Amino acid sequence: MKKGRIWKYGDNVNTDVIFPGKYTYALMPPEEMARHALEDLDPGFAQNVKPGDVIVAGRNFGCGSSREQAAACLKFAGVQAVIAKSFARIYFRNAINLGLPVLQCPEAVDHVETGEEMEIDFTQSEIRTAKGTFKFPPLPDSVIGILEAGGLIEYTKKKLEAAK
Amino acid sequence: MGKTLTEKILGKKAGKDVRAGEVVTVSPDFILSHDNASAIIQEFRKFGIKSVKAPEKMVIVLDHIVPASEEKYAQNHKMIREFVAKQRIPNFFDINCGICHQVFAEQGFALPGKLIVGSDSHTTSYGAFGAFAAGIGRTEVASIWATDEIWLRVPETIRIEIDGKLPRGVYAKDVILKIIGDGGADMADYKAVEFAGRAAKKFSLGSRFVLANMSAEMGAKNGYFEPDEETLAWLKARARAEFDVIKSDPDAEYKSVLKYDISNLAPQLACPHTVDNVKPVTEVEDKTFHQGVLGTCTNGRVEDLQVAAKILKGKKIHPGVRLLVLPASWEVYREALKKRTLAVLAEAGCVILNPGCGPCLGAHEGILAPGEVALSTSNRNFRGRMGSRDSEIYLTSPATVAASCLVGKITDPRKFL
Numbered sequence: 001m002k003k004g005r006i007w008k009y010g011d012n013v014n015t016d017v018i019f020p021g022k023y024t025y026a027l028m029p030p031e032e033m034a035r036h037a038l039e040d041l042d043p044g045f046a047q048n049v050k051p052g053d054v055i056v057a058g059r060n061f062g063c064g065s066s067r068e069q070a071a072a073c074l075k076f077a078g079v080q081a082v083i084a085k086s087f088a089r090i091y092f093r094n095a096i097n098l099g100l101p102v103l104q105c106p107e108a109v110d111h112v113e114t115g116e117e118m119e120i121d122f123t124q125s126e127i128r129t130a131k132g133t134f135k136f137p138p139l140p141d142s143v144i145g146i147l148e149a150g151g152l153i154e155y156t157k158k159k160l161e162a163a164k
Numbered sequence: 165m166g167k168t169l170t171e172k173i174l175g176k177k178a179g180k181d182v183r184a185g186e187v188v189t190v191s192p193d194f195i196l197s198h199d200n201a202s203a204i205i206q207e208f209r210k211f212g213i214k215s216v217k218a219p220e221k222m223v224i225v226l227d228h229i230v231p232a233s234e235e236k237y238a239q240n241h242k243m244i245r246e247f248v249a250k251q252r253i254p255n256f257f258d259i260n261c262g263i264c265h266q267v268f269a270e271q272g273f274a275l276p277g278k279l280i281v282g283s284d285s286h287t288t289s290y291g292a293f294g295a296f297a298a299g300i301g302r303t304e305v306a307s308i309w310a311t312d313e314i315w316l317r318v319p320e321t322i323r324i325e326i327d328g329k330l331p332r333g334v335y336a337k338d339v340i341l342k343i344i345g346d347g348g349a350d351m352a353d354y355k356a357v358e359f360a361g362r363a364a365k366k367f368s369l370g371s372r373f374v375l376a377n378m379s380a381e382m383g384a385k386n387g388y389f390e391p392d393e394e395t396l397a398w399l400k401a402r403a404r405a406e407f408d409v410i411k412s413d414p415d416a417e418y419k420s421v422l423k424y425d426i427s428n429l430a431p432q433l434a435c436p437h438t439v440d441n442v443k444p445v446t447e448v449e450d451k452t453f454h455q456g457v458l459g460t461c462t463n464g465r466v467e468d469l470q471v472a473a474k475i476l477k478g479k480k481i482h483p484g485v486r487l488l489v490l491p492a493s494w495e496v497y498r499e500a501l502k503k504r505t506l507a508v509l510a511e512a513g514c515v516i517l518n519p520g521c522g523p524c525l526g527a528h529e530g531i532l533a534p535g536e537v538a539l540s541t542s543n544r545n546f547r548g549r550m551g552s553r554d555s556e557i558y559l560t561s562p563a564t565v566a567a568s569c570l571v572g573k574i575t576d577p578r579k580f581l
Contacts, residue, residue: 012349012438016546021525025199025229026236027206040548060350063383064546065525066285068203068301089354089385090285094301142187142315153210156307160211 004054011058015070017041030076037073051078062091071095099151105136166413173296196282199228202240207306217312225257225264233528262493262519265461272402277410291376291388320419325361328427333578336371337561341432345442353383381439433560437547453537456487463541464492472566476512482572
């Protein structure tokens with residue numbers, strides 16, 4: 001598993017600061033979405049994020065709007081996964097549906113800081129950091145199926161083809 | 165052990181006995197989308213199939229940026245209209261209808277016992293009618309258009325018992341802000357919220373709408389009331405389908421029960437930049453602001469406009485502030501026009517806008533400049549939501565917005581009632 005650089009934020013990071021409402025109703029290509037990632041939370045993020053980086057946050061990450069770009073912009077920015085103490089429910093579904101891993105692991109969140117690195121092992125359901133290794137609860141089967149297909153569009157496509 | 169409304173509705177749709185914690189695959193009764201239908205259409209096309217599976221279940225309302233303020237939005241609307249015609253989607257509501265949640269209810273889709281999903285987080289609103297209603301994302305809606313199916317985890321339920329009597333100058337908005345302020349923005353994450361208790365039972369349909377709408381702001385999957393006679397009477401001439409009233413059993417199992425007595429509640433407001441940063445209005449009095457917003461899917465019904473009109477009648481709003489009024493729908497607009505409510509507001513110096521989402525999500529019609537402060541009846545005050553990252557939003561009731569706009573500073577509305 002590839003090591004990822006950490007960007008750490010607090011509780012209740014909402015969809016408006018992840019991807020502002022003023023861009024939400026414009027259809028945009030992935031690279032443009034990535035340029036607005038976390039624009040109103042951390043204006044330096046979009047220029048400096050590197051493929052494989054990891055976002056670490058507190059409780060209720062992604063609360064607010066159902067806008068899917070709040071998950072898409074992070075994926076297109078190259079973010080490998082989001083690790084939080086908890087996720088808002090629509091955000092959790094959106095991220096899975098787009099193939100962006102979202103992992104709940106409060107212990108890991110408490111033991112890392114911005115700029116440090118971590119390694120995520122999906123097969124062992126663990127996160128390795130300089131301060132130790134932390135287990136996260138394995139994702140439910142329904143969710144793994146969608147992630148393994150690469151997102152809900154591919155998953156549904158396969159289902160539609162199988163039903164033919 | 166009995167069951168909650170949510171367990172019953174999801175079980176009925178799944179065709180089996182289900183309990184909180186189980187995952188079910190169900191076929192929704194109705195699927196809402198709005199301007200984001202253009203993005204959903206793009207996803208739907210990736211499936212390579214010609215037709216949507218159940219066009220009669222789809223409800224599309226244009227409301228977020230109406231009329232189109234830029235060419236790119238005009239193109240989105242055009243794409244949606246063409247798709248609607250080609251797929252023969254009967255339930256399409258163009259820019260002359262209103263905000264999707266209000267229109268969805270007025271048009272008789274928000275029905276007791278139904279399972280409704282929508283590509284908007286405030287889809288929870290239809291719980292006001294005793295439906296199970298939850299927000300989902302765009303890709304998921306595209307998938308439902310193709311398959312007529314969705315998986316859902318049956319949520320545990322928090323029961324909130326509201327007793328006592330609303331004091332003068334205090335409204336449903338103050339009640340829900342108080343609850344969210346106490347419990348936090350994730351108090352009901354992944355859970356259902358049942359609003360019950362003697363006071364809640366007497367809430368008007370509009371008040372029920374406010375609580376169900378804002379249950380999204382406590383992280384709830386769905387928030388609901390048991391339908392009362394007013395609800396059923398309102399639905400009589402509107403219901404688009406037959407329905408069964410489904411109620412929680414008296415011995416249903418709840419994750420927790422919260423109790424509120426509202427008899428001594430004071431007007432509340434949510435301070436920047438989170439909905440759970442709630443204080444009594446008296447603690448923030450005299451704070452200056454620049455823009456009032458009266459309307460939105462939370463507080464844009466006739467009863468809300470009337471509360472404001474009562475305070476503003478025969479007076480002028482303070483020259484230091486501007487007050488934008490956005491009725492929740494054109495049905496509301498027409499009724500408020502007939503009742504002269506809009507005349508009172510216009511004479512007081514309000515700017516009356518067309519029904520729609522307006523500035524609530526920061527796309528058009530009243531964007532805030534850096535350093536500006538809004539006092540709004542809407543449901544979110546996240547940083548930058550109504551414009552500049554360096555602006556602020558306070559959320560409150562229509563009465564507090566109206567009273568504050570008279571004084572030019574945040575003001576306790578009880579002084580004017």
